[in-house]
Amino acid sequence: MSMSNEERNLQQIYQKNQLRKILILIVLAGFTFVLFLIALMVGTSNLSFGESFLALFGQGDSSSVRIVLNIRLPRALAGLIAGAGLSLSGLMMQTTLNNTMASPSTLGVSNAAVLGANIGIVLLSGGMVDTNGGVQWSYNPYAISVFAFVFALGSILLVLALSKFKNFSPNTVVLVGVALGLFFTAITTLIQYFATDIQLSSAVYWTFGDLGRAGFDDVFIMLVPIAISFVFFQLFSRQYNALLLGDKGALSLGIPLSLFRFITLLLSSLICAVCISSLGIISFIGIIAPHIIKRFIGNDHKFLIPASLLSGSVILLFSDILARCLLRGTSLPVGAITAIIGAPFFLILLFTGKEKKI
Amino acid sequence: MLEIQNVSFSYQKKQRVLSSVSLKLEREEIGVILGRNGSGKSTLIQCIDGILKPEEGNILLDGKNIQEMKRGERAQRIAYVSQDSEVPALSVYDFVLLGRLPYIRFSYSKEDHERTRRCLERLNLQDLAMKSMSSISGGEKQKAHIARALVSDAELILFDEPTNNLDIHNQIHLLEWIKELQEKDHKTILLIMHDLSLSLEIGTHFYLMKQGKLLYEGGKEIITEKTIEDTLEVHSHIHHVDGKILVTLGGNKHD
Numbered sequence: 001m002s003m004s005n006e007e008r009n010l011q012q013i014y015q016k017n018q019l020r021k022i023l024i025l026i027v028l029a030g031f032t033f034v035l036f037l038i039a040l041m042v043g044t045s046n047l048s049f050g051e052s053f054l055a056l057f058g059q060g061d062s063s064s065v066r067i068v069l070n071i072r073l074p075r076a077l078a079g080l081i082a083g084a085g086l087s088l089s090g091l092m093m094q095t096t097l098n099n100t101m102a103s104p105s106t107l108g109v110s111n112a113a114v115l116g117a118n119i120g121i122v123l124l125s126g127g128m129v130d131t132n133g134g135v136q137w138s139y140n141p142y143a144i145s146v147f148a149f150v151f152a153l154g155s156i157l158l159v160l161a162l163s164k165f166k167n168f169s170p171n172t173v174v175l176v177g178v179a180l181g182l183f184f185t186a187i188t189t190l191i192q193y194f195a196t197d198i199q200l201s202s203a204v205y206w207t208f209g210d211l212g213r214a215g216f217d218d219v220f221i222m223l224v225p226i227a228i229s230f231v232f233f234q235l236f237s238r239q240y241n242a243l244l245l246g247d248k249g250a251l252s253l254g255i256p257l258s259l260f261r262f263i264t265l266l267l268s269s270l271i272c273a274v275c276i277s278s279l280g281i282i283s284f285i286g287i288i289a290p291h292i293i294k295r296f297i298g299n300d301h302k303f304l305i306p307a308s309l310l311s312g313s314v315i316l317l318f319s320d321i322l323a324r325c326l327l328r329g330t331s332l333p334v335g336a337i338t339a340i341i342g343a344p345f346f347l348i349l350l351f352t353g354k355e356k357k358i
Numbered sequence: 359m360l361e362i363q364n365v366s367f368s369y370q371k372k373q374r375v376l377s378s379v380s381l382k383l384e385r386e387e388i389g390v391i392l393g394r395n396g397s398g399k400s401t402l403i404q405c406i407d408g409i410l411k412p413e414e415g416n417i418l419l420d421g422k423n424i425q426e427m428k429r430g431e432r433a434q435r436i437a438y439v440s441q442d443s444e445v446p447a448l449s450v451y452d453f454v455l456l457g458r459l460p461y462i463r464f465s466y467s468k469e470d471h472e473r474t475r476r477c478l479e480r481l482n483l484q485d486l487a488m489k490s491m492s493s494i495s496g497g498e499k500q501k502a503h504i505a506r507a508l509v510s511d512a513e514l515i516l517f518d519e520p521t522n523n524l525d526i527h528n529q530i531h532l533l534e535w536i537k538e539l540q541e542k543d544h545k546t547i548l549l550i551m552h553d554l555s556l557s558l559e560i561g562t563h564f565y566l567m568k569q570g571k572l573l574y575e576g577g578k579e580i581i582t583e584k585t586i587e588d589t590l591e592v593h594s595h596i597h598h599v600d601g602k603i604l605v606t607l608g609g610n611k612h613d
Contacts (some may be wrong), residue, residue, distance in 0.1 A: 246440075
């Protein structure tokens with residue numbers, strides 16, 4: 001059938017719109033790549049850009065090669081992957097629960113991870129060492145990560161099991177998450193109350209999200225669930241658009257809503273659990289990154305999912321670069337930096353927002 | 359086309375919202391459900407669309423029980439325009455394209471896009487195609503809903519109070535569109551409405567509900583002062599003017 005002029009016109013407008021979104025993705029990918037390179041070049045040791053760049057290819061003296069490949073590379077990869085994962089999981093929680101404020105902390109996942117880590121530190125860490133000018137480090141970080149992970153995952157299973165009674169209604173999931181989160185925090189407080197000074201400082205230090213903690217093994221552990229979830233989310237991106245119509249609208253279009261919600265929340269929480277247990281708490285990325293990028297690319301999940309992924313990486317890499325450059329010779333906890341730069345930026349966007357781009 | 363047999367539903371135990379409702383709607387008719395708030399109209403429509411599952415009874419579409427259909431098939435055959443449909447921050451184009459969702463697994467085909475374009479053009483929405491659903495007017499939103507129902511190719515389209523929040527101009531236009539869906543596209547339509555005169559203007563078959571029960575069913579002739587008083591609990595006067603039926607309302611039944 002031949003197309004009318006208007007139809008052809010509409011097709012052009014639509015294609016132009018899609019092209020604009022693809023361009024945004026390309027620009028974001030470029031940004032991510034540049035920030036990743038910068039993350040490899042900067043740090044507390046005084047390597048020049050040139051030295052860092054050569055070290056990346058195994059050139060130069062052995063200590064700079066070691067610093068770049070063994071310390072900076074896993075750190076930058078952790079930023080790239082955890083940023084992407086946290087943003088992706090925040091976006092998907094918001095979409096499936098139809099709640100713009102849904103995040104690992106509203107669902108109690110972060111609180112559960114902190115509780116798990118505290119139990120790991122207080123009950124399992126036999127030995128403590130004093131390094132880095134008074135900072136307490138646990139000898140047994142592996143146990144801490146495992147505990148944080150198990151608790152985070154256990155908590156979301158509990159949230160989902162309780163929400164099942166109400167057919168996974170979004171409000172129920174959020175309220176159950178908030179209630180359990182407060183409960184976990186209360187237990188954490190009790191554990192900390194009875195902990196020794198050293199255990200306490202170690203527990204508090206753990207909660208500061210820090211990319212420097214990650215080794216290549218952590219990077220791999222984070223990458224696997226994030227990659228699998230991303231493929232799943234992207235495959236069903238059209239169905240996620242239907243969730244924006246609300247429960248009735250989605251059901252009417254034939255979406256198996258409860259199952260969809262269950263799988264999505266499980267995958268998103270799994271991502272949070274691996275990121276938090278490897279790196280500590282890095283809050284806010286799950287909320288700000290998707291919200292910021294929605295303003296530029298709209299709500300079509302076909303583009304929103306990859307865009308959120310990239311914008312999370314951009315924010316976390318940028319924050320970590322700042323964390324390492326702000327004070328000479330020391331690096332600040334990146335979890336604080338993400339919120340300090342993220343919150344004002346987010347507010348500015350919120351109050352100066354023009355009509356949303358679609 | 360649509361046959362409902364003894365359908366009952368309750369949200370909470372012991373509180374029946376629908377009790378043993380049976381009705382029929384023939385192909386290419388426009389059925390209008392009338393009744394007071396809380397009479398079970400929306401619940402009935404949601405049962406027909408498969409959003410709610412009736413406790414008892416069967417809902418048959420061309421003799422086939424909708425509970426036994428796959429979700430996708432049901433969504434292909436029945437479209438639903440809800441009263442409180444959330445307005446997503448999608449473009450009008452992407453919103454209308456969602457009507458093709460029951461036909462796809464992962465991505466839309468060229469044909470899905472072609473149909474979307476044709477529907478947008480037909481409803482004169484092409485200039486708004488890239489605008490956000492949340493930024494267009496109430497009348498335009500309803501048109502986008504109609505476009506979505508149309509693009510889905512569903513044979514039965516359910517409307518839950520479509521004229522809500524529309525000015526009179528848009529109400530009339532909307533009803534013209536709905537009529538066109540029936541006459542030109544041969545769709546069967548079931549509507550929930552409150553305005554009696556507009557209902558009589560558009561409807562071919564009527565259902566009067568009260569407290570979860572269907573009290574009267576039939577053509578225009580069942581809309582009488584008595585049936586209105588029985589179900590809507592208001593006094594009314596029916597006038598015949600130039601072949602049209604007008605209903606004027608006056609006072610509550612208990613006044």
